[in-house]
Amino acid sequence: MLNKLRRVGPPLLMLAPSLILVGVFVYGLIVANFTTSLTDNHTAAQATGQKPAVFVWFTNYLDLLASEDFQHSLMNLVLYTVVFLVGTMIMGFLWAWMLEKPVKGEGLFRSVYLFPMAVSFVASGVVWRWLLNSNQDEQASGLNRLFQIVGLDALQNNWWNNVTFGIVAIAIPAIWQLSGYVMALFLAGFRGIPEELREAARMDGASEWKLYRHVLFPQLSPVALSALIIIGHMSLKAFDLIMSISKPANYQTKVPAVDMFVFKSSFDYANAAAVGSILLIIVAIVIVPYLIRTNREEKR
Amino acid sequence: MTAEAEQLTAHRPAPAAPRVHKGRYSLARTLKYVGLIFFLIVVLIPVYVLLVTSFKGTGDADPSRAWNLPQIWTTENWATAWTTLAPAIGRTLAIVVPSSIISAFLGSLNGFVLSRWSFKGADIVFTLILFGMFIPYQAVMIPLTQLVLDLGIPTGVPTLILLHVVYGIPITTLIFRNYYSTVPHELIEAGRVDGAGMLRTYWSIVLPISIPSFVVVLIWQFTSAWNDFLFAVFFSSSQNGPVTVALNNLANGALLQNYGVSMAGALFASLPTLIVYIILGKYFVGGLMSGSVKG
Numbered sequence: 001m002l003n004k005l006r007r008v009g010p011p012l013l014m015l016a017p018s019l020i021l022v023g024v025f026v027y028g029l030i031v032a033n034f035t036t037s038l039t040d041n042h043t044a045a046q047a048t049g050q051k052p053a054v055f056v057w058f059t060n061y062l063d064l065l066a067s068e069d070f071q072h073s074l075m076n077l078v079l080y081t082v083v084f085l086v087g088t089m090i091m092g093f094l095w096a097w098m099l100e101k102p103v104k105g106e107g108l109f110r111s112v113y114l115f116p117m118a119v120s121f122v123a124s125g126v127v128w129r130w131l132l133n134s135n136q137d138e139q140a141s142g143l144n145r146l147f148q149i150v151g152l153d154a155l156q157n158n159w160w161n162n163v164t165f166g167i168v169a170i171a172i173p174a175i176w177q178l179s180g181y182v183m184a185l186f187l188a189g190f191r192g193i194p195e196e197l198r199e200a201a202r203m204d205g206a207s208e209w210k211l212y213r214h215v216l217f218p219q220l221s222p223v224a225l226s227a228l229i230i231i232g233h234m235s236l237k238a239f240d241l242i243m244s245i246s247k248p249a250n251y252q253t254k255v256p257a258v259d260m261f262v263f264k265s266s267f268d269y270a271n272a273a274a275v276g277s278i279l280l281i282i283v284a285i286v287i288v289p290y291l292i293r294t295n296r297e298e299k300r
Numbered sequence: 301m302t303a304e305a306e307q308l309t310a311h312r313p314a315p316a317a318p319r320v321h322k323g324r325y326s327l328a329r330t331l332k333y334v335g336l337i338f339f340l341i342v343v344l345i346p347v348y349v350l351l352v353t354s355f356k357g358t359g360d361a362d363p364s365r366a367w368n369l370p371q372i373w374t375t376e377n378w379a380t381a382w383t384t385l386a387p388a389i390g391r392t393l394a395i396v397v398p399s400s401i402i403s404a405f406l407g408s409l410n411g412f413v414l415s416r417w418s419f420k421g422a423d424i425v426f427t428l429i430l431f432g433m434f435i436p437y438q439a440v441m442i443p444l445t446q447l448v449l450d451l452g453i454p455t456g457v458p459t460l461i462l463l464h465v466v467y468g469i470p471i472t473t474l475i476f477r478n479y480y481s482t483v484p485h486e487l488i489e490a491g492r493v494d495g496a497g498m499l500r501t502y503w504s505i506v507l508p509i510s511i512p513s514f515v516v517v518l519i520w521q522f523t524s525a526w527n528d529f530l531f532a533v534f535f536s537s538s539q540n541g542p543v544t545v546a547l548n549n550l551a552n553g554a555l556l557q558n559y560g561v562s563m564a565g566a567l568f569a570s571l572p573t574l575i576v577y578i579i580l581g582k583y584f585v586g587g588l589m590s591g592s593v594k595g
Contacts, residue, residue, distance in 0.1 A: 010498040011417040014409045018429065018469050025440065025447075025466045026432040032443035095339065098332050109336050111581060112343055118577035118584070120527030122544040123566040126551045127346045130353070130559055141366035146345075149367060176343065184585055237436045240529040244548055260438045264445075264534070273442045280439035287434045291427050 030280065037061070037273035044267035053270070060274040070259065070275075076167040077255045081235040083168050087175035088231050089224070092182025099183070100190040110187070114180035121177070125244025128173040132245065134158040160245065166252035170241055178234070182227045189223035190216075229290050236283050354378060354564035381550070381564035388538070388546035389568065392526060394457050395542055399464035400521035404514055406465070407472020412506050414473065415480040416488060417498065426477065433470035441534055448535065456540030460532060464525045472517050479513040480506070516586040523573050523584070543569045 037060055040046075041053035064070045095113050099106055116124065133142035136156045140148060144156040159169040193216060201215045239257040246253040248262055256275050263272035349367075354377050356370040365371075414426045444463075453459050488505060529544040536542065538549040547569045551562035577584050 011413040011419060014413050014498070014502070015425070018406050018410050018473070019425070021466045022429050022432050022469055025444070026435060027428075029440035029443045029447065030435070032446075033439055033441075036442055091339075094335075098336055103332070103336070105336075109340060111578075112340055114581075114585070115574070115577060116343065116346075118523060118573045119570045120529065120544055120573070122527075122529050122548050123570045124346065126547070126559075126562050126566040127350050127353075129551070130349060130563075131346065135363065139363055141363040145363060145366045176346070180343075184589070188589060233434050237438070237530075239438075240544075243529065243533070244551065247552065257436070257438050260441070261533070264442065269442050276436070276439040276441060279436040283434060283436050287431065291430060291434075295423055295427050 033273045034277050036269055037271075037277050039270050041270040041273075042268045047267040047269045056270075060270050061278070064271065064274055064278070070256075072251070073254050073256050073259050076253065077236065077238070079165070080167045080171050080174075080238055080255060081232060083171040084174050084178075084235045084238075085228065085231055087171060088179045088182045089227065091175060091179035092227065093186050095179065095183040096186030096190060099187060110183075113183055116177040117181050119177070121173075121240035122244045124173055124177060125241050128176075128241075129245045132159040132169050132172070134161040160250070160253050163252050166246070166250075167255070170238070170245060170253050173241055173245070174235070174238070178231060182231065185223050185227045186220065189220045193219045225290075229286065232286055233283055236279060236286075350563045350567055353559050354381075354567060356560050358560075377558075377560035377564040378568075380561045381568055384550055384561075385543055385546050385565050385568050388541065388543040389572075391457055391540070392542040392544075395460045395464065396522055396525045399461045399468065399525055400518050402461075403465045403468030403472050403521055404517040406469055407474075407517060408476045408507070408510055408514070409502070410469070410473040411476025411478075411480050412502055415477045426473070429470050429473055431470070432467065433474070437467070437530055445534065456536045459535045460525075460528075460542065463531050463535065464521070464528070467531075468521050468525070471520065475517050475520070476510070476513055479510070483509065512583075515580070515583045519576055519580055519583050522576060526573050 036053075038055055038057055039053040040056045040059075043051065045051040046053045095109075099109060103109070131142040133140070133144065134157075135141060136144050136158070137148075140156065143159075147153060147155045160166040162169070197215055197219075198211065201211045206214070237257060238255050239261070242248070242250075242253050242255065242258055243261075248254070248258050248265075254262075256279050260272050260275040260279070263269075263275060352367075352369060355373045355375070357372055357374045357376065359372065360368070360370055410429065414422055448455070448459050448462075453462060483506075487509075488501060526542075527544065528542070529548070532542050532545045533548075536545055538546045547562070547565050550565050
């Protein structure tokens with residue numbers, strides 16, 4: 001018994017501060033948040049504890065999911081995620097593919113493609129709000145004006161002011177910021193493929209396409225999965241860019257994270273908590289299997 | 301796959317060098333450079349806009365001049381942005397520096413324990429910690445405001461230090477754990493034979509060889525805390541908050557958008573992380589890679 005304590009004691013002691021912090025601030029609060037989401041805590045008086053809140057179970061969730069307003073947010077989230085994922089994966093792969101073989105000035109290209117990642121969404125939002133200005137023709141500035149200058153007037157559009165597809169405009173700066181990250185992941189993947197493998201396939205007379213299809217793509221698929229998971233879970237948390245480009249009150253571009261902020265600001269804690277829990281569930285569906293899989297692979 | 305490819309190619313004479321394709325290759329090369337330069341320009345467009353607009357005076361406000369260089373270059377916007385944002389930049393430093401150091405240190409302790417002293421359930425503990433990195437913080441925000449209130453921690457700098465430390469633990473633990481798994485076992489075993497306790501081993505053997513990982517972790521934490529907006533907007537105001545909140549306020553506060561000032565402000569707010577990226581790019585990428593769980 002004492003022996004066991006001596007063996008397990010020190011590591012536990014060293015882990016203790018983090019375990020307590022993560023236990024309380026992650027798991028404790030997730031439970032507390034879920035509890036709040038099951039109450040009728042919709043007013044400032046209840047939020048400050050002056051008036052009691054009563055359990056209403058899943059009413060908030062049902063009301064939210066039935067409301068057209070929230071459905072619009074979910075639809076926006078799906079659209080944003082799809083465009084963001086497809087955009088970053090294509091750009092990231094393309095850049096990595098172009099830089100994979102020795103290229104003059106490789107360092108410069110790589111650094112420039114990756115630099116937007118070091119900038120905050122709020123700062124890039126300032127310039128993208130200008131670029132995505134919805135004014136057209138005479139009044140156009142930003143990208144719409146640039147389209148006129150290069151003779152592509154037809155491409156002018158109202159960007160994030162479009163009710164159905166406005167959110168896609170917000171995905172553009174997100175793609176600008178994170179394609180470099182996906183490129184870095186793919187580049188690491190390419191570099192991890194042994195040269196002999198390619199040589200072997202080439203000597204075998206495999207065409208470039210077959211080389212990719214049968215040798216390189218399978219080797220890159222774990223990297224692609226990592227990239228999908230990371231970008232995917234980032235897109236579910238989309239918030240900063242929308243706050244700085246189109247503002248939280250903008251119906252066209254709202255997503256659940258923005259709704260949560262609006263509910264919180266109006267002291268509707270129950271609905272804010274419910275939106276938070278919905279986001280958590282969506283993320284967990286994607287992340288938990290991934291974490292379990294990674295854990296299992298490591299053990300092998 | 302690998303074995304198959306090797307088998308297929310065994311005992312085959314090497315084919316002659318594919319000289320026939322040389323012309324095609326150089327065309328492909330040219331096309332590649334055209335592509336690379338095209339994307340270079342596209343990625344840099346926002347930088348051009350930021351720089352040019354920040355030096356423009358009110359005389360350049362007409363939309364027809366949107367993409368032109370300033371008629372008269374002025375540093376007025378820079379001066380205004382600096383006086384508005386300087387206090388917030390100071391507060392951001394006060395948040396980011398201590399929180400990065402503390403969370404890096406905690407991550408190093410965790411990473412060491414979880415990679416070396418494997419006890420039953422160490423993997424489960426690690427996975428549970430790691431999950432904290434992926435949660436949408438919206439799912440804890442409401443009770444978190446209550447908890448911070450109950451703990452009596454003032455909003456602004458103190459609260460944000462605490463939050464960046466706590467929610468930084470998963471990623472710092474991950475990076476250090478991956479790093480320590482690559483440290484040769486003998487190095488630590490040697491310390492153990494000497495009868496050094498776990499804490500002694502950590503202090504005198506592990507910590508000194510952890511410098512490269514500390515650099516990666518500190519850069520990562522510095523960048524993400526500096527760029528944080530979500531926690532900042534919930535737990536501070538433009539009076540006591542970091543530069544992201546102040547910048548957002550500057551860019552959207554006034555009825556009339558003053559793009560010159562807000563773009564100068566955006567550049568100020570991005571300079572520290574950009575400088576870190578330019579000087580320590582290698583370590584920055586190291587942090588990015590660890591973000592992909594498997595490192």
